[in-house]
Amino acid sequence: MVVREKVKDFNVDHIFDCGQCFRWNREQDGSYTGIAFGKPVNISFETYMEEQGEGRLCIDNIDEAEFEEHWCGYLDLNRDYGEIKRILAEKDPIMAEAIKSGQGIRILRQDPWETLISFIISQNNNIPRIKKCIESLCELFGESAGSFRGRNYFAFPKAPVLARLTEEQLAPVRLGYRAKYIIETAKKVAADHAGAEPTDTEEILQTLEQLPLADTAKGYAYLTSLCGVGPKVANCILLFGMAKHESFPIDVWVRRVMHRLYGIDEKDMKHMADYAADHFGSYGGIAQQYLFYHIRQLEK
DNA sequence: GCCCAGGTACGCC
DNA sequence: GGCGTACATGGG
Numbered sequence: 001m002v003v004r005e006k007v008k009d010f011n012v013d014h015i016f017d018c019g020q021c022f023r024w025n026r027e028q029d030g031s032y033t034g035i036a037f038g039k040p041v042n043i044s045f046e047t048y049m050e051e052q053g054e055g056r057l058c059i060d061n062i063d064e065a066e067f068e069e070h071w072c073g074y075l076d077l078n079r080d081y082g083e084i085k086r087i088l089a090e091k092d093p094i095m096a097e098a099i100k101s102g103q104g105i106r107i108l109r110q111d112p113w114e115t116l117i118s119f120i121i122s123q124n125n126n127i128p129r130i131k132k133c134i135e136s137l138c139e140l141f142g143e144s145a146g147s148f149r150g151r152n153y154f155a156f157p158k159a160p161v162l163a164r165l166t167e168e169q170l171a172p173v174r175l176g177y178r179a180k181y182i183i184e185t186a187k188k189v190a191a192d193h194a195g196a197e198p199t200d201t202e203e204i205l206q207t208l209e210q211l212p213l214a215d216t217a218k219g220y221a222y223l224t225s226l227c228g229v230g231p232k233v234a235n236c237i238l239l240f241g242m243a244k245h246e247s248f249p250i251d252v253w254v255r256r257v258m259h260r261l262y263g264i265d266e267k268d269m270k271h272m273a274d275y276a277a278d279h280f281g282s283y284g285g286i287a288q289q290y291l292f293y294h295i296r297q298l299e300k
Numbered sequence: 301g302c303c304c305a306g307g308t309a310c311g312c313c
Numbered sequence: 314g315g316c317g318t319a320c321a322t323g324g325g
Contacts (some may be wrong), residue, residue: 126325176321227309249306
């Protein structure tokens with residue numbers, strides 16, 4: 001168990017139930033259990049006093065070394081979200097209101113491969129079913145990650161494993177027409193990876209794991225070249241799997257916000273993207289998460 | 301039966 | 314390049 005005191009701008013519901021991740025589940029006590037880096041973990045957060053915005057973060061089933069190596073970055077703990085919120089709140093009153101709804105949001109730095117496949121599954125789908133599909137995919141094709149608090153866990157299946165599957169083998173996961181996209185994308189990613197040995201050619205080979213280091217435009221170009229990855233999914237992968245915080249995914253909910261609250265024409269995606277780039281700049285993706293969380297709260 | 305869900309591929313103009 | 318439309322699946 002790792003404990004950190006005086007953690008600010010952190011709310012487990014805002015972080016794990018804001019649609020950026022699909023493998024974290026809420027427990028009776030309000031904590032969340034999930035799996036990352038091949039290991040099941042429970043995360044709880046206790047605020048010292050109401051309205052204080054500080055609290056104690058507990059991560060169970062890891063040690064200090066694992067915290068430093070993986071979890072500090074995964075939870076984006078070194079970023080000052082208070083400062084980001086101050087900057088964004090000044091942009092407009094709608095954003096200021098949205099930040100109040102999701103004041104404890106943090107953008108996770110998830111595994112690019114898992115994020116890629118998860119968001120291919122997300123297209124034209126709803127969050128509960130996305131979670132079911134991913135869980136089933138891991139149970140059927142992922143390596144066992146042991147048991148934790150009486151439950152068995154499975155790691156996310158790696159690219160070469162999915163690349164070898166047929167649509168028939170994937171059928172039990174109930175992915176629908178997305179099964180084909182996933183097999184094709186897995187083949188491409190696995191092949192790129194296999195071919196990524198140093199060569200004497202000028203051309204820099206692109207692989208998925210190189211993308212977080214590349215600039216956003218290059219990452220976007222690679223991702224949208226994959227089958228089943230369009231503009232929205234690519235931006236989600238850049239944002240949630242590669243910490244490209246300027247990426248601004250536009251889905252049905254964000255369209256709803258931009259139309260209803262900002263008055264932008266419902267089908268003018270270009271205008272929405274331009275608005276985000278102009279107003280929210282390098283924090284576009286974080287702004288998008290406050291808006292996404294906000295509109296969904298309003299609809300509940 | 302219909303509509304919807306963190307959209308995309310594909311064909312047509 | 315901008316438009317429609319089909320697409321698997323399950324919940325409301």
